[in-house]
Amino acid sequence: MTVEHHLVAEALSAGYHERIVVKELDLAIPAGRITAIVGANACGKSTLLRSLSRLLPPRSGQRLLDGRAIHRIPSRELSRMLGLLPQAPIAPEGITVAELVSRGRHPHHRLMSRWSPGDDAAVAEALEATHIAELADRPVDELSGGQRQRVWIALALAQQTDLLLLDEPTTFLDVCHQAEMLDLLADLNRKRGTTVVMVLHDLNLAARYSDCLVAMRAGQLYKMGSPDEILTVDTVRAVFGLESRIIPDPVSGKPIMLPIGRHHITTDGPAG
Amino acid sequence: MISPTIRHLAAGRSIRRRQRQVILALLAGVICLAFALSLMLGKSFVPSGAVLGVLRGENVPGMSFIVGQLRLPRALLAMLAGLCFGMGGAAFQILLRNPLASPDIIGINMGTSAAAVFAIVVPGLEGAMVSVCAVAAGMAIAMAIYALSFRQGVTGSRLSLIGIGVSAMLQSVIAWILSRAPAWDLQEAMRWLTGSVNGAGIDQIWPLLAALALFGTVLLAQARNLETLRMGDDLAVALGIRSNRTRFMVFGGAVGLMAIATSMTGPIAAVAFLSGSIAARITGNNGSLLLPAGLIGAGLVLVGDYAGQNLMPGRYPVGVETGALGAPYLIYLILRVNRGGDSL
Numbered sequence: 001m002t003v004e005h006h007l008v009a010e011a012l013s014a015g016y017h018e019r020i021v022v023k024e025l026d027l028a029i030p031a032g033r034i035t036a037i038v039g040a041n042a043c044g045k046s047t048l049l050r051s052l053s054r055l056l057p058p059r060s061g062q063r064l065l066d067g068r069a070i071h072r073i074p075s076r077e078l079s080r081m082l083g084l085l086p087q088a089p090i091a092p093e094g095i096t097v098a099e100l101v102s103r104g105r106h107p108h109h110r111l112m113s114r115w116s117p118g119d120d121a122a123v124a125e126a127l128e129a130t131h132i133a134e135l136a137d138r139p140v141d142e143l144s145g146g147q148r149q150r151v152w153i154a155l156a157l158a159q160q161t162d163l164l165l166l167d168e169p170t171t172f173l174d175v176c177h178q179a180e181m182l183d184l185l186a187d188l189n190r191k192r193g194t195t196v197v198m199v200l201h202d203l204n205l206a207a208r209y210s211d212c213l214v215a216m217r218a219g220q221l222y223k224m225g226s227p228d229e230i231l232t233v234d235t236v237r238a239v240f241g242l243e244s245r246i247i248p249d250p251v252s253g254k255p256i257m258l259p260i261g262r263h264h265i266t267t268d269g270p271a272g
Numbered sequence: 273m274i275s276p277t278i279r280h281l282a283a284g285r286s287i288r289r290r291q292r293q294v295i296l297a298l299l300a301g302v303i304c305l306a307f308a309l310s311l312m313l314g315k316s317f318v319p320s321g322a323v324l325g326v327l328r329g330e331n332v333p334g335m336s337f338i339v340g341q342l343r344l345p346r347a348l349l350a351m352l353a354g355l356c357f358g359m360g361g362a363a364f365q366i367l368l369r370n371p372l373a374s375p376d377i378i379g380i381n382m383g384t385s386a387a388a389v390f391a392i393v394v395p396g397l398e399g400a401m402v403s404v405c406a407v408a409a410g411m412a413i414a415m416a417i418y419a420l421s422f423r424q425g426v427t428g429s430r431l432s433l434i435g436i437g438v439s440a441m442l443q444s445v446i447a448w449i450l451s452r453a454p455a456w457d458l459q460e461a462m463r464w465l466t467g468s469v470n471g472a473g474i475d476q477i478w479p480l481l482a483a484l485a486l487f488g489t490v491l492l493a494q495a496r497n498l499e500t501l502r503m504g505d506d507l508a509v510a511l512g513i514r515s516n517r518t519r520f521m522v523f524g525g526a527v528g529l530m531a532i533a534t535s536m537t538g539p540i541a542a543v544a545f546l547s548g549s550i551a552a553r554i555t556g557n558n559g560s561l562l563l564p565a566g567l568i569g570a571g572l573v574l575v576g577d578y579a580g581q582n583l584m585p586g587r588y589p590v591g592v593e594t595g596a597l598g599a600p601y602l603i604y605l606i607l608r609v610n611r612g613g614d615s616l
Binding site: 053133 | 275277278280281282284285369496499500502503504506507509510511512513514552556557
């Protein structure tokens with residue numbers, strides 16, 4: 001049922017007010033895969049994600065979805081193909097989990113259209129996938145940070161888009177919930193073929209869970225490829241200005257990065 | 273096969289829908305009751321049979337004038353103006369995500385009042401011309417506030433702050449005009465500062481009905497988009513809302529309602545500000561607040577005017593009653609918002 005959508009940025013520049021944050025960036029998001037955008041703070045990760053959707057108009061260059069310029073696609077049609085979970089959504093006071101997740105169905109409704117059984121099915125599926133079906137009647141304000149984050153993910157799932165962009169979906173989550181969240185996205189990708197693009201801070205989780213890493217530096221694409229190609233001592237140095245050591249992850253076989261700071265070093269400095 | 277979760281969701285939704293219908297019906301019932309009582313009770317009692325007779329167009333000796341010419345236009349004006357104030361106020365509070373950001377606080381009403389006072393005192397206009405000036409200037413000032421706060425879109429906090437600033441400026445303009453006004457204009461000008469339904473005429477009803485039909489429809493059509501916008505601009509855009517367009521439509525609709533209602537009754541204090549908050553408490557955030565807030569506004573003005581006319585020693589304009597209700601609530605809300613930082 002999933003259609004593979006191709007999301008492409010061509011010489012994309014974007015920013016806020018006078019400041020250009022993303023500079024002339026070319027990027028093709030691999031369809032049907034999980035892509036993580038990584039990079040140092042303020043390198044333009046979130047800005048790139050926002051400008052790949054409709055949230056931030058580009059200064060120059062363009063974003064294409066299946067060859068069509070995104071700003072030419074009617075907003076409702078776009079929001080049935082491309083979902084986005086921003087960093088700080090607001091839960092209206094007193095709203096229940098079921099109601100909030102139901103709002104993910106908004107793009108599938110017209111002005112006067114009524115709620116259909118299909119909508120209920122989509123919301124129920126989203127609640128079950130995120131393991132919050134039993135919280136359906138609880139007010140969102142009363143939930144813990146981890147539960148609340150799952151509610152927002154459920155809202156994005158209820159939207160049923162084939163492309164899902166997430167801005168730091170694991171912030172505010174403890175280690176256990178981080179793994180659970182990323183497992184959920186991996187399930188979604190495998191079962192439905194959903195294309196997932198996310199900004200992640202944790203390089204090791206990014207390497208483990210994604211098929212493709214996009215390393216950004218100073219608003220530009222530094223390098224893009226499989227975790228093995230990207231998570232190297234050289235890239236970490238270039239992107240984060242950090243010395244490190246890379247070893248194979250005994251759990252997943254993907255690379256894992258160990259930072260080398262100035263303290264608590266027992267071996268002799270940086271090495272491959 | 274239907275999963276238990278789906279059944280649970282469907283059941284929950286139908287319960288909530290019924291709850292909402294019951295609340296709306298109760299509010300409408302209270303308004304009908306208040307409306308009927310304000311036709312029957314007053315300095316003299318008119319039995320229900322006589323009231324119905326007058327409403328049917330019969331000539332009931334001694335009653336036709338009291339009910340048909342005095343009480344009916346007054347009650348209708350109070351109810352319709354209350355609807356406008358309640359809906360417009362709630363629309364602003366939801367749009368700006370702040371219960372303090374109602375149009376009577378952020379300068380939208382003040383523009384209408386200032387224009388009316390100016391029109392009465394300086395060129396010495398009268399009657400309908402004052403109202404026309406007031407509506408036009410009120411909308412123009414609202415649009416100016418909107419334009420001043422536009423920078424890649426309008427945000428709630430910027431709009432509120434600029435509104436408060438403009439409001440302070442307009443207040444000083446009003447004070448200046450009044451200080452130079454001849455005594456015979458003061459009475460008429462004061463009416464535009466407190467808000468009252470005194471001397472209501474049936475011809476004042478039509479502009480309000482037109483405003484509700486036009487701007488009220490615009491607001492209700494945007495109700496669902498407005499609800500989605502409450503979750504923050506980014507998520508709303510991701511859900512297919514054109515956020516700037518929705519904001520503009522809601523702003524325009526609310527300003528239209530406020531300006532026309534203000535031009536008929538003056539700014540009836542605190543109704544716009546109270547209605548949304550009360551509606552949120554009563555409905556518990558079940559669906560859009562616009563309609564319940566409108567009904568509560570209508571009830572507040574109806575009951576407030578009745579109380580001001582009949583329950584107080586002496587007669588007071590309705591704005592005095594609602595203002596007295598609004599002030600303590602404003603203080604309560606400021607304390608609460610400062611503590612919890614919550615919205616409606």
